[in-house]
Amino acid sequence: MSGYLTFERVTRVHGQGAASVTALRAASLSVARGELVAVMGPSGSGKSTLLTLAGGLDRPTEGTVRVDGVDLRSLTRSGLAEVRRTKVGYVFQGFNLIPSLTAAENVALPLELDGLGGRESRRLAQEALAEVGLVDEAARFPDDLSGGQQQRVAIARGVVGDRRLLLADEPTGALDSQTGEDVMRLIRERCDAGAAGMVVTHDARHAAWADRVLFIRDGMVVDESASEPVDVLLAGDAR
Amino acid sequence: MSVKHALLSLLAQEPMYGYQLRAEFESRTGATWPLNIGQVYTTLGRLERDGLVAADEPGADGQHHYRITDDGRTAVLDWFATPVARDQARRDEVAMKFAFAVTSPGVDVGAVLQAQRRATMKALQDYTRLKRSGDPAEGREELSWSLVVDSLIFAAEAEIRWLDHCEARVRRYAAAPAAPAAAPAAAPPATRAKPATGAEHAEEAAR
Numbered sequence: 001m002s003g004y005l006t007f008e009r010v011t012r013v014h015g016q017g018a019a020s021v022t023a024l025r026a027a028s029l030s031v032a033r034g035e036l037v038a039v040m041g042p043s044g045s046g047k048s049t050l051l052t053l054a055g056g057l058d059r060p061t062e063g064t065v066r067v068d069g070v071d072l073r074s075l076t077r078s079g080l081a082e083v084r085r086t087k088v089g090y091v092f093q094g095f096n097l098i099p100s101l102t103a104a105e106n107v108a109l110p111l112e113l114d115g116l117g118g119r120e121s122r123r124l125a126q127e128a129l130a131e132v133g134l135v136d137e138a139a140r141f142p143d144d145l146s147g148g149q150q151q152r153v154a155i156a157r158g159v160v161g162d163r164r165l166l167l168a169d170e171p172t173g174a175l176d177s178q179t180g181e182d183v184m185r186l187i188r189e190r191c192d193a194g195a196a197g198m199v200v201t202h203d204a205r206h207a208a209w210a211d212r213v214l215f216i217r218d219g220m221v222v223d224e225s226a227s228e229p230v231d232v233l234l235a236g237d238a239r
Numbered sequence: 240m241s242v243k244h245a246l247l248s249l250l251a252q253e254p255m256y257g258y259q260l261r262a263e264f265e266s267r268t269g270a271t272w273p274l275n276i277g278q279v280y281t282t283l284g285r286l287e288r289d290g291l292v293a294a295d296e297p298g299a300d301g302q303h304h305y306r307i308t309d310d311g312r313t314a315v316l317d318w319f320a321t322p323v324a325r326d327q328a329r330r331d332e333v334a335m336k337f338a339f340a341v342t343s344p345g346v347d348v349g350a351v352l353q354a355q356r357r358a359t360m361k362a363l364q365d366y367t368r369l370k371r372s373g374d375p376a377e378g379r380e381e382l383s384w385s386l387v388v389d390s391l392i393f394a395a396e397a398e399i400r401w402l403d404h405c406e407a408r409v410r411r412y413a414a415a416p417a418a419p420a421a422a423p424a425a426a427p428p429a430t431r432a433k434p435a436t437g438a439e440h441a442e443e444a445a446r
């Protein structure tokens with residue numbers, strides 16, 4: 001099996017009977033290590049649902065989600081928590097920063113929960129914050145940061161440590177054009193270094209950093225687009 | 240765009256041979272703007288005719304060295320000082336095709352849209368890869384090249400945004416309870432009656 005993350009006919013239905021909403025329908029997909037996949041689709045089409053299922057934050061109604069070959073459904077609560085802590089870096093659409101912790105503490109938290117020493121956690125957190133251009137803001141609390149800065153703290157928390165599966169839900173929504181591009185470059189670098197990545201975005205320019213773009217409509221993956229390797233591109237050039 | 244002005248701007252920096260001009264042009268635009276040597280000489284011929292450049296006597300190798308004239312320098316300054324007009328009559332085939340798809344019975348508009356979206360997305364991915372392959376320790380030429388690639392990237396992005404917008408509008412139209420799909424074609428466009436605008440009220444008030 002080549003996919004680090006795989007979905008086999010995954011369906012997620014919220015609620016029951018007449019009031020039920022099928023947020024995802026029989027989705028099958030696979031993301032390998034070293035690969036970055038973008039997900040695009042209109043609001044309410046099921047993108048966040050897809051991502052929360054991939055990150056083990058929600059469970060499918062039907063079908064199988066595997067991370068690193070392990071069927072998430074086979075795991076106990078604590079087993080699932082461990083996968084989330086050690087393998088998954090998750091950037092939430094609404095940032096989900098803890099208001100009583102500083103930016104650096106927010107970023108260091110997953111590492112500390114994972115049993116890494118406080119000092120080493122802080123060091124890695126500072127490094128990750130520097131990668132998103134936040135050095136001077138490390139000691140500030142989320143409420144004292146701008147929206148775009150909060151978003152970048154959330155991204156630093158997602159990429160800190162050696163998580164092999166990066167899941168990011170609209171990670172560039174609050175950022176200006178160049179900062180958004182820097183964030184995509186960072187996620188891309190992590191994938192080039194061996195992580196499997198999935199990014200939800202409304203912005204085609206950011207989706208274009210991915211190897212493949214999945215288009216989702218009404219809970220269904222309807223199409224995808226893949227890029228040529230750059231040597232093929234240059235060979236096709238008229239020069 | 241004006242190849243003429245681009246070449247003039249290069250000659251404003253120093254006199255050059257035709258093949259040099261082509262190389263300099265390409266280093267600034269990358270693979271995005273193929274220019275053949277024939278076009279370079281045709282353009283130089285016109286510039287010379289218009290008195291914007293002058294050719295030296297050919298050297299031993301039979302090549303002319305071109306230099307810019309004072310009028311040529313003025314033309315370059317004017318070019319940089321004047322914004323480019325939005326293409327009045329640019330015929331965008333994508334928009335055109337879509338306009339006809341929407342009004343052609345039996346055409347799956349969603350499929351037309353998605354096919355275009357996939358193609359444009361692929362182009363956008365390819366441009367992004369090209370850009371990533373560039374050396375980030377950018378010199379001025381690397382910068383100018385990647386800015387040209389950026390312009391292709393933003394144009395493709397805008398097209399995808401427009402396609403998303405079209406799709407949303409088509410869906411909303413199809414979902415509307417009074418979708419007039421079955422209405423007789425000859426029905427008077429009652430809803431098109433010109434509404435009174437705020438501007439008219441303002442004009443009245445001003446009288």
Ligand SMILES: Nc1ncnc2c1ncn2[C@@H]1O[C@H](COP(=O)(O)OP(=O)(O)OP(=O)(O)O)[C@@H](O)[C@H]1O
Binds near residue numbers: 050
């Ligand atoms: N807990 C829930 N209970 C009921 N319906 C839900 C729940 N969560 C999501 N949904 C519905 O499932 C569908 C998909 O939601 P989802 O959040 O995945 O969309 P999305 O593509 O991420 O949208 P956006 O771009 O707005 O973030 C929507 O119709 C939403 O209303």
Ligand SMILES: [Mg+2]
Binds near residue numbers: 093169
């Ligand atoms: Mg969402």
